[in-house]
Amino acid sequence: MKAIVTVMLKDGVLDPQGKAIGQALGTLGFTGVGDVRAGKVIVLELAETDPSQAKAAAEDMARKLLANTVIESFNVTVQPE
Amino acid sequence: MKTGIVIFPGINRERDMAIALKNSSGQDPRMIWHKETDLSGLDLVVLPGGFSFGDYLRCGAMAARSPVMAAIHAHAARGGYILGVCNGFQILTEAGLLPGALLRNASLRFLSMDCHLRVERNDTVFTNRYQAGSTFRAVMAHGDGNYFAEPETLDRLEKDGLVAFRYAAPSGDISPEANLNGSARSIAGIYSPNRRVLGLMPHPEDLVDPMMGGADGKPLFDAIAAAS
Numbered sequence: 001m002k003a004i005v006t007v008m009l010k011d012g013v014l015d016p017q018g019k020a021i022g023q024a025l026g027t028l029g030f031t032g033v034g035d036v037r038a039g040k041v042i043v044l045e046l047a048e049t050d051p052s053q054a055k056a057a058a059e060d061m062a063r064k065l066l067a068n069t070v071i072e073s074f075n076v077t078v079q080p081e
Numbered sequence: 082m083k084t085g086i087v088i089f090p091g092i093n094r095e096r097d098m099a100i101a102l103k104n105s106s107g108q109d110p111r112m113i114w115h116k117e118t119d120l121s122g123l124d125l126v127v128l129p130g131g132f133s134f135g136d137y138l139r140c141g142a143m144a145a146r147s148p149v150m151a152a153i154h155a156h157a158a159r160g161g162y163i164l165g166v167c168n169g170f171q172i173l174t175e176a177g178l179l180p181g182a183l184l185r186n187a188s189l190r191f192l193s194m195d196c197h198l199r200v201e202r203n204d205t206v207f208t209n210r211y212q213a214g215s216t217f218r219a220v221m222a223h224g225d226g227n228y229f230a231e232p233e234t235l236d237r238l239e240k241d242g243l244v245a246f247r248y249a250a251p252s253g254d255i256s257p258e259a260n261l262n263g264s265a266r267s268i269a270g271i272y273s274p275n276r277r278v279l280g281l282m283p284h285p286e287d288l289v290d291p292m293m294g295g296a297d298g299k300p301l302f303d304a305i306a307a308a309s
Binding site: 013014016017020065066068070071 | 146229
């Protein structure tokens with residue numbers, strides 16, 4: 001089973017990278033782009049076959065390592081193979 | 082004071098730190114590989130600068146989960162001294178030994194330049210050779226030094242006197258211009274509640290001898306060497 005962990009800076013935490021991407025999009029002529037936030041996606045291949053167990057395990061991993069919850073929030077989705 | 086320096090893969094400032102410690106104390110620090118788990122006999126454990134584990138995931142995230150860290154937590158719990166500089170400060174926050182986090186510099190640029198640090202208090206084992214309110218020159222060399230913490234945490238740090246250093250003009254004035262990496266409330270370094278754990282981004286060990294271009298950082302190492 002695959003677990004997909006999306007890690008984003010929390011709302012209210014300045015994201016200079018997202019801001020720079022937004023400015024570059026403006027330079028390229030894309031209009032109508034509001035706030036841009038940049039984060040990361042971590043894909044885990046898990047031996048666990050039960051979706052809710054897999055999700056709980058990935059959330060535990062996110063809390064302990066994959067995200068720094070002082071500055072980041074995370075979201076886990078699971079995908080059967 | 083018996084000192085030791087922890088080396089993680091990717092750390093590159095351990096020898097400068099060893100020179101600074103020896104320059105003041107005459108003693109060679111013990112060099113500690115990150116897989117070691119026995120820190121007995123040490124009074125001060127130093128986490129030096131560099132790019133531990135290639136800064137993968139987040140700066141200091143991997144190092145903070147290394148085998149040696151359980152011993153470092155125990156060292157802190159028994160009141161041992163810890164100094165974390167640059168990546169070492171990032172590791173201390175990732176390990177939860179100091180609050181907050183270090184974000185990407187507000188300018189998005191890696192900053193390799195001198196800065197001035199204002200000493201917020203001089204009654205600690207690290208700063209008693211400086212005057213409170215005085216500034217000293219230090220070298221910054223980091224991409225992620227923008228100190229962040231929740232407003233309540235910042236208020237608590239200030240109320241409890243746990244801000245060690247702030248980015249300042251040489252005169253001691255705090256301003257957005259002097260706050261080169263955009264840190265919350267110009268914070269460059271903080272203490273643990275017992276003021277025995279210190280983390281800071283700039284490198285005092287870079288200026289400990291006139292031959293290095295200055296000795297502004299030497300009082301910090303002299304103070305450590307003089308502590309019993």
